[in-house]
Amino acid sequence: MNLKELEIQKKEEEFSLKLLEKEESLKKEVQLYKEIAVHSQEEGLVAFDKDNNLIFANNLARNNIKDYSIVLDAVVNRSDRLIMEDYEANVSLKQYQDFNIVSLKKTSIHDNKDGGLLQRHSANVTKALDNTQQTYLSLLEELKGMATESNETAEGSTEGLNLTKEIVADSDLLHEELEVENQVVDSLVEKSKDIAQVINIIQEIAFQTNILSLNAAVEAATAGEAGKGFAVVAQEVRNLATRSADAAKQIKDVVTSIQAETQRIETSSKKVSGVVNETKQRIAVLSKLMTTFQKNANRSVYEVESISNKIFINLAKLDHVIYKNNLYQLIFGNDNNFKAVDHHNCRLGKWYDTGLGKEEFSFVPSYKGLEKYHHTVHHQANLLAKECSGHSVSCSKQLIEDKIQLVEDASEYVFIYLDKILEEKNETVMKEAAQKLFN
Structure with a gap:
């Protein structure tokens, strides 16, 4: 065999070797994609090489991820949860050879499959609120009887x-x-x-x-x-x-x-x-x-009235809390009693417009200031319920947080005005008591 033939043979061997290497590389790449495909067909998928270079992102990932450095940080820190601009995702990491394969699954605020802890907690809170409400109502009925007896005494x-x-x-x-x-x-x-x-x-x-x-x-x-x-x-x-x-x-x-x-x-x-x-x-x-007995009897009348006023106001607060709790149960996808009503037709609204609230407190200055914030609570709550309730609806975390913040800000002022109403009513009661007891 002459020199030229040897050279040709050597080149053929080198080519064959390169071909084998390429084939092996292609096999590895195919296996990589198989692993990616097996790993998930639904989640957003991202893969990085050993140098942390992005080598793959499926359509779902490309459509939802603007900055892959956030995903890379989750890989480096071995985080199981990722917060993006407008959603959250659970992170599942798998290593194949020198590649890091990342599965990203959007978390839904309705998702309570993992043990149902939130649902159980919410159910307990709802039950506790209902029990407290019934306790307040019972106390209120008893105080009515006490008030009648105190007046008779x-x-x-x-x-x-x-x-x-x-x-x-x-x-x-x-x-x-x-x-x-x-x-x-x-x-x-x-x-x-x-x-x-x-x-x-x-x-x-x-x-x-x-x-x-x-x-x-x-x-x-x-x-x-x-x-x-x-x-x-x-x-x-x-x-x-x-x-x-x-x-x-x-x-x-x-x-x-x-x-x-x-x-x-x-x-x-x-x-x-x-x-x-x-x-x-x-x-x-x-x-x-x-x-002395007469003064004590009259004082007990005013004390019972003052306690009744506190229970009236706290019962109004409790009705408001129950309404918000039902809203959040709706957003979380739990069993709930939420009804999208305006601020005139909820328990607090009826209490305010035609019930004991109007009868007992409508003459105090802060009474009229309550309606504005109460209206805001219901308006924003109804919008939130309409836009973000139900498993088929997907709202961004930021949108839900913004709506809830509006509800909570207005709700805080509802409580502030209820406290003012109570304070002003009790001041009136104390002045009347002082005039009657000491004049």
Whole structure:
């Protein structure tokens, strides 16, 4: 074999070797694509070589990924989750020889297949909210009964206090009359003493008159016949003195009896006066107790009203939270009771427009400010429900976050205004209570 033939043979061998290498390379590439195809037929697929150069991206990946460096970072950091501009994806990484094959699957906010933890949590939250709502409603009914009883107690205590005041007034009048009676009795005692002194004077005069008549009789007897006329006069004077003495004695007996009776009346009157004074003091204590009881009863009315107001407001807040929870359950694809209604036809709206809210709170300044933000909550919530609910609807994470942010911002102001309404109502209640209890 000459030199030329050897050269040709060598070239053929080199060509064959290159052909084999190319064939092997093609086989590897085919196997690579087979691995890619087997790895996923639905997800976005991206492949990098050992130098982190992009060597493959399927149509789904090319249509959704603008910056592959984010995917490469996930590969380098072995992340199982990827956040793009407008969606999130689960990352599945497989290595084949020196290639990194990345499967990207969009995550749906409705996807709860992995254990259903979110769904169970949401169900528990919903149940807890419903239970709390029922508790508030039960408390509200009980407070209504307490408020009725407190009002009846307050009215009864007021009536009792008025009766006590009437008794106090009557006892004061009786005490005054007894004081007058005591003064009259004291005056009678003094008058009877004066009469007794006058009787003593009359008795002395009768005694002296009797002595004079005796002396006159003696002188008449001494004068004989000439003194007979004077003797008759002396006898009449003696008779008059005797009758005067008898009359004075009778008057003295009567006055003594009057003095005894007057003394008994005075003693009895003093006892009655003492009893009246003691009764008056007890009634005064009772009156103070009744006043305190009435104030406490009235205060309990206002306290019950204040507690009722707090429950009213918190029940309104709870209704609002339940509405939002139902919205989020709808967006998450869970069982829900969400109904797309405007801000007039939800529980809070009815409470505000025609229910207890209007009845109890419509006169406070902040009441009107609530409607604007409540309207925003429902408007944005209904838009979110329309655009992003249901498994067949795919909303970007950013869109959902933006809508929820609008709902939550308005909802925060709903709570702020509900708190203002409660504060202003309680201020009114406290002013009314202070005026009634302390004036």
